[in-house]
Amino acid sequence: MSRTRGSNQALALAQGLGWFSIALGVAEVLAPHRVTRATGLHGHERLVSSYGVREIVTGIGLLTAKDPTPWVWGRVGGDALDLGTLAAGVAGPQRERSGIAFLMTLGIAALDVACALALRRPLPAAMASFRRRSGLPKPPGAMRGAASDFVVPADFRTPEALRPWTAKAG
Amino acid sequence: MRALRWHGKQDIRCDTVPDPKIEHPRDAIIKVTSCAICGSDLHLYDGFMPGMENGDIMGHETMGIVEEVGSEVTNLKKGDRVVIPFTIFCGECDQCRRGNFSVCERSNRNKSLADKVFGHTTAGLFGYTHLTGGYPGGQAEYLRVPFADKTHIKVPLGIPDETLLFLSDIFPTGWQAAVQCDIQPDDTVAIWGCGPVGQFAIRSALLLGAKQVIAIDRVPERLAMAEAGGATTIDFSKESVVERLNELTRGKGPEKCIDAVGMEAHATATIDSMYDRAKQAVMLETDRPHVLREMMYVCRPAGVLSIPGVYGGLLDKVPFGMAMNKGLTFRMGQTHVNRWTDDLLRRIEMGQIDPSFVITHKVGLEEGPNMYKTFRDKLDGCIKVVLKP
Numbered sequence: 001m002s003r004t005r006g007s008n009q010a011l012a013l014a015q016g017l018g019w020f021s022i023a024l025g026v027a028e029v030l031a032p033h034r035v036t037r038a039t040g041l042h043g044h045e046r047l048v049s050s051y052g053v054r055e056i057v058t059g060i061g062l063l064t065a066k067d068p069t070p071w072v073w074g075r076v077g078g079d080a081l082d083l084g085t086l087a088a089g090v091a092g093p094q095r096e097r098s099g100i101a102f103l104m105t106l107g108i109a110a111l112d113v114a115c116a117l118a119l120r121r122p123l124p125a126a127m128a129s130f131r132r133r134s135g136l137p138k139p140p141g142a143m144r145g146a147a148s149d150f151v152v153p154a155d156f157r158t159p160e161a162l163r164p165w166t167a168k169a170g
Numbered sequence: 171m172r173a174l175r176w177h178g179k180q181d182i183r184c185d186t187v188p189d190p191k192i193e194h195p196r197d198a199i200i201k202v203t204s205c206a207i208c209g210s211d212l213h214l215y216d217g218f219m220p221g222m223e224n225g226d227i228m229g230h231e232t233m234g235i236v237e238e239v240g241s242e243v244t245n246l247k248k249g250d251r252v253v254i255p256f257t258i259f260c261g262e263c264d265q266c267r268r269g270n271f272s273v274c275e276r277s278n279r280n281k282s283l284a285d286k287v288f289g290h291t292t293a294g295l296f297g298y299t300h301l302t303g304g305y306p307g308g309q310a311e312y313l314r315v316p317f318a319d320k321t322h323i324k325v326p327l328g329i330p331d332e333t334l335l336f337l338s339d340i341f342p343t344g345w346q347a348a349v350q351c352d353i354q355p356d357d358t359v360a361i362w363g364c365g366p367v368g369q370f371a372i373r374s375a376l377l378l379g380a381k382q383v384i385a386i387d388r389v390p391e392r393l394a395m396a397e398a399g400g401a402t403t404i405d406f407s408k409e410s411v412v413e414r415l416n417e418l419t420r421g422k423g424p425e426k427c428i429d430a431v432g433m434e435a436h437a438t439a440t441i442d443s444m445y446d447r448a449k450q451a452v453m454l455e456t457d458r459p460h461v462l463r464e465m466m467y468v469c470r471p472a473g474v475l476s477i478p479g480v481y482g483g484l485l486d487k488v489p490f491g492m493a494m495n496k497g498l499t500f501r502m503g504q505t506h507v508n509r510w511t512d513d514l515l516r517r518i519e520m521g522q523i524d525p526s527f528v529i530t531h532k533v534g535l536e537e538g539p540n541m542y543k544t545f546r547d548k549l550d551g552c553i554k555v556v557l558k559p
Contacts, residue, residue: 011549067547067548067549119549126391126551127390127391127394130391130392130394130395130398130551131394131395131397131398132398133395133398133527133528134373134398134399134400134527135369135373135398135399135523135524135525135526135527135528136373136376136399136400136522136523136524137521137522137524140376140398140399140400141400143376143377143400143522144376144377144379144380144400145355145377145378145379146377146522147374147377147378147379147517147522148378148379150349150378150513152349152352153269153349153509155268156349156350156352156501157352158352158474158499159499162472162497162499
């Protein structure tokens with residue numbers, strides 16, 4: 001499949017986003033004052049700390065899940081929450097800092113969406129190719145019983161007492 | 171030579187190792203032209219099968235060209251093209267004479283260990299734990315084949331590797347799963363798992379004349395491939411398997427059920443699987459037998475359960491009383507590959523089936539470690555990986 005390389009890159013990106021989530025989350029939990037100062041959200045330290053917990057949980061999910069796709073979409077949801085919060089900050093007294101943080105978060109959100117799309121299940125065109133993979137020379141209905149010349153060995157047969165109903169039942 | 175070696179749980183590496191040598195007059199050395207990653211390799215990858223050792227070479231789906239033969243191998247010569255069955259067999263013991271090659275009494279060189287664990291030994295297998303002989307596997311540039319005068323399928327030139335390779339395991343395994351059902355023209359055959367073995371079981375059941383084949387999975391591309399093979403599909407993440415099976419059989423249940431999932435049933439899909447996963451985590455259970463439980467429940471009384479899916483050890487909460495009272499017949503085991511391969515090769519040559527339909531990824535040996543993860547996690551539409559050393 002030609003998507004192998006792209007898919008592996010998306011997995012690597014998801015791993016990177018996982019570590020980024022954890023790093024950001026730890027910063028938000030341990031140093032909420034610094035984060036609120038940098039983003040113009042002074043007075044919202046408890047909210048930022050709770051966002052940090054969310055980031056850490058998402059990061060662990062991204063790094064440990066067999067399929068990181070739902071966790072990446074979880075990040076996209078978190079981005080929306082962050083953007084909403086920062087948008088409120090833009091209307092406040094420290095609008096410059098909040099504005100810069102808003103634009104940075106927008107960029108990260110775009111990266112998250114791109115990663116989630118790259119990880120998604122095969123595109124409709126690929127699904128169509130799976131629907132054509134029968135391995136049979138004719139439609140399945142026409143191949144039903146094509147191997148009926150095969151004689152089931154005696155040691156593989158259903159016990160005789162249990163056989164008759166199979167022919168009668170419907 | 172280069173080979174994929176197991177170094178621990180989820181740690182497969184492409185290493186350089188010494189080339190194999192003839193160790194016994196019945197040996198042959200094969201130059202591998204194609205090999206594949208099997209679903210049962212994933213049980214080793216995930217560390218669910220005991221008996222692996224650091225440095226073991228993986229792989230039991232292999233084909234190639236004979237490079238060298240031992241002095242007692244008279245029916246093979248350098249240059250012959252062969253597919254190597256995953257079961258090593260002597261062809262002479264009581265079991266082999268009955269065609270029960272996967273329980274050959276002589277090919278497991280760790281017989282005393284297997285006797286202790288299983289009560290009696292089973293056959294040696296390539297690249298599949300020291301419980302089955304600890305033989306180096308075929309995900310490598312060369313493979314030593316013990317009992318090579320028997321353990322081979324000679325194949326003609328002119329047919330691509332991709333069409334013949336799966337005679338080594340998954341095609342005869344799916345076929346034996348259907349044969350174990352002793353399919354009658356009015357039978358509904360329900361198949362859990364649309365991985366490679368499930369796909370071949372679907373087509374085998376169809377070719378053997380089942381009235382209705384129903385396939386159960388949750389991965390869209392696997393369900394699409396199952397439909398292509400003539401199956402009615404059930405997505406267990408979206409609908410109740412038991413309700414749908416009863417609907418499709420007018421409330422009576424399928425006559426024949428095939429478990430092509432085995433010990434690693436999806437861990438979070440059902441309450442009982444979550445229970446199994448928790449017990450696995452604290453080493454109170456080895457396998458997650460959700461499919462077995464569901465088959466016992468939904469199968470029509472006096473029906474047959476065919477189990478090609480691999481189980482490793484101890485299973486909990488298996489409703490055996492239900493199975494006993496319903497009079498279910500259980501048929502299971504590793505595949506007696508060479509019992510079926512002459513017939514299956516003939517069907518390939520006749521054009522009844524082209525097994526290459528199942529291949530989704532074809533890469534070099536060095537890509538193997540990444541492909542284990544891709545295949546295990548069902549990413550990138552991965553259903554079957556072929557490696558070209």
